[in-house]
Structures are given as structure tokens and as C-alpha cells.
Amino acid sequence: MKKMVVMTCMLLTVLNVLVLQCFAEDLINGCYGNMFKRLRIVESDNECKQYETSIQWNATGIQGAKGDTGLPGSAKAWAWVKADGSIVTHGGESTIIITKIGTGQYCIETNPDILSSYHVIIATLQGADLSPGFINANTGWGSVCNPHGGYGVFTANTAGTAADKAFGVVIP
16 A cells, blocks of 8 residues: 555656646745655755655646635625725715715715714724724714715824814715
């Protein structure tokens, strides 16, 4: 049985080398230790010792089959908004409309209108890693955004003072 396994491994190695020679670019050469079962990467298969088996493989590989189309996202609407209130990109079943009414004050509407009373809005600051500042999303009444639908995102610097900041917003 052991002899059969060794012969099979040797045959596969030989076949592997023959096939990979057809794809000579991007080849990786290795030496596989027959006793200790360790692989080392080498520049050339000539570097293998007498107790190692020379192996090669293609770095790129062959193109796999195309996967299934994924399920649609669950967000009703989302947008990436610049500090000036302009939208960089957006998506979902509804379009987000931003009206910047003051420093750090961004009112949100959707078209078609999907917002209902106390609808959840998720917002996060965008920018360099650990961008300092604060963000708040108001989805209730009593907002300066009431004339614009009542929903707003408000950004501030680390001192809590209103400041224009880029942000991402999602309406789940």
C-alpha cells in the first residue's frame, strides 16, 4: 500500500511538472523533503537535494468558473456624502437627497419617499483612519431639518462644535 501511495505521488509530481512547463511564466519552484515532509521555495528546480522531490506550480492559476449572482443588498438607501453635502455615490431602492442647511447640518430626504416616523438612519464619519469628530443622526421631531423631511445628520469636531465632515449614511 505504501509503495502505491509513493508511486501515485511521484506520478502526480511528474504530471504536475509536465503540465506546468506549458505555463512556464509565473512558475514557483519548490523542493519537497521526502523524509520530513517540508516544502522550501527555491529559484530553480536544480537546487533540490537528493532526498527532495522537485515540484513546480503556476503562481497565477487557471480561471475558475463564474459564481452565482449574489442576493441584492438589504439597504433601502445609502450614500457617501462629501463635507460640502454633495453625494459621491449612492444606491438602494430609493435615492437619498441631501440638503446642507448649515455648518455640519445635513437634511435627508428620499425619492421615492421611504422614510416614516422614527425610521432608523445609520451614519458614520468618512475620511482617514480614526478621523476625529462626532456624528449624530436625528430621525425624530424637533429637528432643524423638519422643513426638509425631519431627518438629519449632524457632524462636529472633537470639541463638539459643528463642523463640516464627510460621512456615509444608510437607511436599512
